[in-house]
Amino acid sequence: MIDFEPTEEQALIIETVHQFAENEIRPAGREADERGLPPTAVIEAAHELGLVANRLPEAFGGGGDRSAVTGALIAEELAWGDLAIALSILSPGLIGIPVADLGTESQRARLLPGLIGERFVPGSLALVEPRFDFDAFRPRTTAKRDGDTILLDGVKCQVPWLEGGTHVLVIATEPEGLAAFLVPRDAAGLSVEPEQKMGTCGLPTVELALAGVRVADSDRLEADDAAVRLLIDRGRIALAAAGVGVARAAFETARDYARERETFGQPIATRQAIAFKLADMAIEIDGARLLAWEAAAAFDHGVRGPELTRLARLARDQVMRMSLQVADGAVQVFGGHGYIRDYLPELCLRNVTGFASFEALALI
Amino acid sequence: MPIDFELSEGSQIAQRHYHEVAREKMRPISRRYDLAEHALPTEWVDYWWQEGRRGPGDRKAAPNDGFVTICLQAEELCWGDAGLYLRMPTPALGGSAVSSAGTEEQKKRFLSPFRAEGGHPIWGAMAITEPQAGSDAAAIEATAEYDPDTDEWILNGTKIFCTAGEGAATVDGGFVVVWATLDRSAGRGGIKSFVVPANTPGMELIGCEKKLGIRASDTATLRFEGCRVPSDHLLGSAEVKRSDTARSGDGAASNPQDKGFKGAMATFDASRPIVAAMATGVGRAALDFLKEELESQGIPIRHDAPPRELTAIERDVMEMEADLQAARLLTWRSAWMMNRGKRNNLEASMAKAKAGLAVTKITQKAVQLLGPVGYSKKLLVEKWMRDAKINDIYEGTQQINQLIVARRILDYPSSMLR
Numbered sequence: 001m002i003d004f005e006p007t008e009e010q011a012l013i014i015e016t017v018h019q020f021a022e023n024e025i026r027p028a029g030r031e032a033d034e035r036g037l038p039p040t041a042v043i044e045a046a047h048e049l050g051l052v053a054n055r056l057p058e059a060f061g062g063g064g065d066r067s068a069v070t071g072a073l074i075a076e077e078l079a080w081g082d083l084a085i086a087l088s089i090l091s092p093g094l095i096g097i098p099v100a101d102l103g104t105e106s107q108r109a110r111l112l113p114g115l116i117g118e119r120f121v122p123g124s125l126a127l128v129e130p131r132f133d134f135d136a137f138r139p140r141t142t143a144k145r146d147g148d149t150i151l152l153d154g155v156k157c158q159v160p161w162l163e164g165g166t167h168v169l170v171i172a173t174e175p176e177g178l179a180a181f182l183v184p185r186d187a188a189g190l191s192v193e194p195e196q197k198m199g200t201c202g203l204p205t206v207e208l209a210l211a212g213v214r215v216a217d218s219d220r221l222e223a224d225d226a227a228v229r230l231l232i233d234r235g236r237i238a239l240a241a242a243g244v245g246v247a248r249a250a251f252e253t254a255r256d257y258a259r260e261r262e263t264f265g266q267p268i269a270t271r272q273a274i275a276f277k278l279a280d281m282a283i284e285i286d287g288a289r290l291l292a293w294e295a296a297a298a299f300d301h302g303v304r305g306p307e308l309t310r311l312a313r314l315a316r317d318q319v320m321r322m323s324l325q326v327a328d329g330a331v332q333v334f335g336g337h338g339y340i341r342d343y344l345p346e347l348c349l350r351n352v353t354g355f356a357s358f359e360a361l362a363l364i
Numbered sequence: 365m366p367i368d369f370e371l372s373e374g375s376q377i378a379q380r381h382y383h384e385v386a387r388e389k390m391r392p393i394s395r396r397y398d399l400a401e402h403a404l405p406t407e408w409v410d411y412w413w414q415e416g417r418r419g420p421g422d423r424k425a426a427p428n429d430g431f432v433t434i435c436l437q438a439e440e441l442c443w444g445d446a447g448l449y450l451r452m453p454t455p456a457l458g459g460s461a462v463s464s465a466g467t468e469e470q471k472k473r474f475l476s477p478f479r480a481e482g483g484h485p486i487w488g489a490m491a492i493t494e495p496q497a498g499s500d501a502a503a504i505e506a507t508a509e510y511d512p513d514t515d516e517w518i519l520n521g522t523k524i525f526c527t528a529g530e531g532a533a534t535v536d537g538g539f540v541v542v543w544a545t546l547d548r549s550a551g552r553g554g555i556k557s558f559v560v561p562a563n564t565p566g567m568e569l570i571g572c573e574k575k576l577g578i579r580a581s582d583t584a585t586l587r588f589e590g591c592r593v594p595s596d597h598l599l600g601s602a603e604v605k606r607s608d609t610a611r612s613g614d615g616a617a618s619n620p621q622d623k624g625f626k627g628a629m630a631t632f633d634a635s636r637p638i639v640a641a642m643a644t645g646v647g648r649a650a651l652d653f654l655k656e657e658l659e660s661q662g663i664p665i666r667h668d669a670p671p672r673e674l675t676a677i678e679r680d681v682m683e684m685e686a687d688l689q690a691a692r693l694l695t696w697r698s699a700w701m702m703n704r705g706k707r708n709n710l711e712a713s714m715a716k717a718k719a720g721l722a723v724t725k726i727t728q729k730a731v732q733l734l735g736p737v738g739y740s741k742k743l744l745v746e747k748w749m750r751d752a753k754i755n756d757i758y759e760g761t762q763q764i765n766q767l768i769v770a771r772r773i774l775d776y777p778s779s780m781l782r
Contacts, residue, residue: 001372002429003365004697005704010366069367135670229668255773270781275770276763282773283714286697287690294369294693301370310667318686356671 025081032202071364084202177225199350374428386444442645529584566591
């Protein structure tokens with residue numbers, strides 16, 4: 001039955017996360033961007049809220065809430081605070097969710113308790129590769145059998161690499177299709193180089209070179225091609241929801257500024273040139289959010305395969321276009337001040353530009 | 365209930381039913397009545413009156429999504445033909461006005477003939493726009509004067525762009541809801557709406573517009589000269605609130621019967637989701653056709669292809685799909701809010717603004733991508749482009765809906781932003 005209202009439990013989660021985003025994340029966003037590091041205290045405090053743990057299995061101390069819609073609602077609120085910090089907070093899910101859903105019993109026992117433990121332990125997922133023609137569903141990083149072991153070769157980028165992580169989940173291509181491997185950060189043949197990016201600087205990422213990295217069968221998730229494709233779709237839904245959050249932040253900031261800033265004795269918001277731009281932002285944000293929700297709800301209803309890929313793709317692409325339009329519009333509404341790093345719009349503009357290349361930086 | 369996009373069983377039944385109606389009853393005569401502008405599409409009108417208006421036979425058996433189901437009907441039937449949809453013998457916008465601002469007795473009196481068995485098809489319509497007053501509805505000049513000797517209202521003025529106005533004004537049993545002012549100096553506070561039954565002396569059909577699209581729809585010009593209706597044909601109160609002089613394109617009142625102009629404008633909160641759904645139907649007709657045509661040529665839309673590998677057509681189609689679905693979901697949201705009794709003024713305008721513009725662009729793109737085939741009258745694609753454009757104009761232009769959205773998000777009264 002058609003319904004647009006979150007459950008009472010979801011409404012409570014939204015409220016809690018929004019307050020956290022407003023009080024803790026937003027004030028820390030600028031400094032995180034300038035320093036290139038997320039604020040440890042905020043990350044630890046978010047960990048105590050248990051947002052990622054809530055999604056992991058109860059058997060390991062998690063909350064067992066697998067709703068993708070809930071995940072989308074959380075991602076939007078966190079990203080409304082700051083995208084880089086939001087992705088940092090959600091990073092344990094990059095390992096936790098795939099291992100919970102696709103891991104062997106021993107992989108689950110090995111990794112999940114740490115992610116749900118007292119201290120924050122970040123996760124890493126390596127999918128994107130540094131090429132303009134990168135295809136998420138056909139990465140060039142290969143996994144080849146060599147006797148009892150598997151050899152990983154290739155180059156990855158945009159890999160979240162927060163301090164304190166133990167493993168990185170590497171997506172590679174086998175002869176049979178996509179596969180995912182748990183690789184220790186200190187594995188031989190693996191080298192990392194920190195990345196400098198246009199935006200989301202508060203999320204440290206690396207370029208990851210895999211030169212004959214040797215892993216065992218026990219490091220491979222029990223995931224076939226379809227299961228890994230599903231992870232990519234889930235990443236797109238999560239990123240779509242996060243993009244809605246950033247766009248909302250840019251829109252609200254521009255709206256409030258337009259009500260205060262005066263030209264010729266009147267607030268600029270009283271001019272149609274500004275007011276209509278704000279109206280278009282609001283309409284496009286809501287439309288894109290509903291696409292993200294629809295994809296998340298489809299996942300929750302068990303839709304899989306090409307139809308989920310379609311819904312996730314449409315939502316992600318719409319958010320990519322919409323968020324750029326909104327963030328650019330926010331810079332424009334601010335005029336000269338929009339170009340200054342003291343204000344939020346330019347940060348939003350740099351951050352949302354990433355949605356053109358982001359994949360699997362968060363999972364729902 | 366959680367956030368959910370799955371239609372209930374009753375809605376799915378309705379959706380399938382109206383899709384079949386559109387395919388079997390509307391599409392085959394679509395071109396004929398586009399060419400024979402203004403001709404009464406008798407086979408369609410008779411079908412609707414005798415059978416169509418009953419809806420799917422098993423509808424009552426299953427729960428449905430309320431107002432969302434009405435939007436589904438509009439979408440499916442406009443997927444069939446938007447002009448024919450507008451020509452259906454129903455109370456239409458006149459009915460919405462009576463429903464939102466009329467008393468129970470008025471609703472029964474004016475609307476029950478549309479539910480009566482047998483008889484002949486009848487139409488309802490709403491007459492607001494005047495030659496010099498469209499979006500600025502508070503600027504209308506038609507007047508209503510009370511005659512205490514006969515306890516009647518006397519209407520004078522000219523109305524244009526009255527959808528279904530020919531049928532409503534000239535076929536006994538139907539009616540036109542006419543907006544007129546009791547006192548021009550009172551601004552929008554003086555504007556009231558009146559039910560004028562078909563063939564009331566003093567109401568004259570001047571003619572129908574020749575239009576870009578929706579040519580099967582009778583868009584009438586009506587002249588009122590000393591047109592008298594009984595006093596109880598006024599919808600809402602006769603009181604003129606002189607303080608309420610600011611002009612506005614929005615409205616929505618919690619109690620429309622008491623709010624005069626705002627009550628009349630509240631009609632749009634119910635009609636805009638339907639117009640948005642109608643738009644979505646026309647846009648989907650073009651997009652469905654385009655995708656089928658591409659598929660038949662062996663051109664797939666690869667939703668899993670990376671950006672660099674996408675063809676221009678794939679990129680366009682995916683963008684069309686996303687925009688159409690965003691419009692549809694915004695529409696469903698605004699309709700769902702009505703089910704919940706929530707005020708949907710903002711959301712209805714969002715849906716209408718998005719849908720009107722999205723389908724204007726989608727149908728234009730479909731014509732372009734299909735080249736000479738799209739431009740040819742052998743197919744219906746060019747017609748859908750012409751039909752789609754009206755959705756960005758009537759029931760509040762794109763710009764009026766932007767204005768309403770802007771006022772809401774800025775929390776500005778109409779005096780601050782116009």
